[in-house]
Amino acid sequence: MTKLSVNINKFATLRNARGGNNPDLLKIARDCQRFGAEGITIHPRPDERHITTLDVYNLKPLITTEYNIEGYPDERFIKLVADTKPEQATLVPDGPDVLTSNAGWDTKKYKSLLQDVIGKLKETGTRVSIFVNPDEELAAAAADTGADRIELYTENYAVEFKNNQEEAIAPYIRATNAALQRGLEINAGHDLDLENLRYFHLNIPQLAEVSIGHALVCDALYMGLENTIRLYLKELR
Template sequence: MTKLSVNINKLATLRNSRGGNMPDLLQSARDIEAFGAQGITVHPRPDERHIRYQDTRALKEIVTTEFNIEGNPIPKFIDLVLEVKPTQVTLVPDAEDAITSDSGWDTIKHKDFLVEVISTFKENGIRTSIFVDPVAKMVEGAAKTGTDRIELYTENYAKAFAKGDKAGIKPFVEAAKVAHDTALGINAGHDLNLENIQFFKQNIPHLLEVSIGHALICESIYLGLENVVNMYLHRLK
């Protein structure tokens, strides 16, 4: 079964919009795990507009499933990850003012940088994953960085699926095959939702984990958080 890691950034955004501690981020993480999710993901950005660095430290103390921290490996982020020591760190080439992640790494251009950062995390016992577009040469480049896994950036798949174009899955299938052939684990995320997740799971071989936040929280407004977590788990079987 593909694991579901729930990104709780949006819950932090809601909390921050009013101040105080509603919703309680730590209790939300506990509840999401209790509902069956196999991981919690956070993406702290330098401006801390949703997940704060201190949230990440606090979550480390209470998360009992897999804890995944994703972000751009600037020095401040690297220091946080080395302090917290999550199960997994996912490296994303975000600009500081990015609204959300919008592209994968150029693993050829940035190979030396990625090799250095990844080796530091792995020396500290932290599994590594890097965000990549579904392009064979970028996946092959990722394999040369020493990373344990890649996370396929799935926005283009989601857009195509919403238009009824199921052929949009093809580049992801090919990228997953290349990843498996080069001994990389395969994660995926971005714009996956209840409508498109099952088709993605059925067609992507060796899919280990999906990280879902924005859609899952939006769907939960109508359907309830516990119900939605279990709807994802059912589709990922």
């Protein structure tokens, strides 16, 4: 069964835009789980434009499903993971000036860096996933870094899906097969939504987890959070 992890960054963005504590991020996390989400994802960036350092610590005792912290593996990120010991840490290659994740790791070029970081994170008992593009060689090479999983970066799939579904999914199937052959598990995320999620899941049934935030939050504005989470879960079942 593929798990749905809800990325709550955008709820934090809304809160921070006005100051105060509305919406209450801790209540959002509790409710997402109560409505059926099987994980909570956050991306605490250095500028704290959405998730703050305090949020990372405050959320920890409320996560009864799976806590997934993603980010660039600098010393700050490593400390947050070491302190909170989430079930999963997802490593992304974007620096502090990037608006949102826009590419995966070159797992060959940055093999040594990733090996070092992943070794430190695994000492905390945390599962490690790394963000990769749908490239067979780079997906397979992720195994050499010590990672447990890859997270397929799905923006290109979402863009091409509207034009040609078969061509859009093809490189992701190949990358998945290459990673599975090396013993890696598969996550996916970025621009997956109610329109394209089912097709992706049907063609890559080995998916362990999808992380969805922006589209889910936008849908919740019209359909409500509980109903939206149930609709996304339906696409995965």
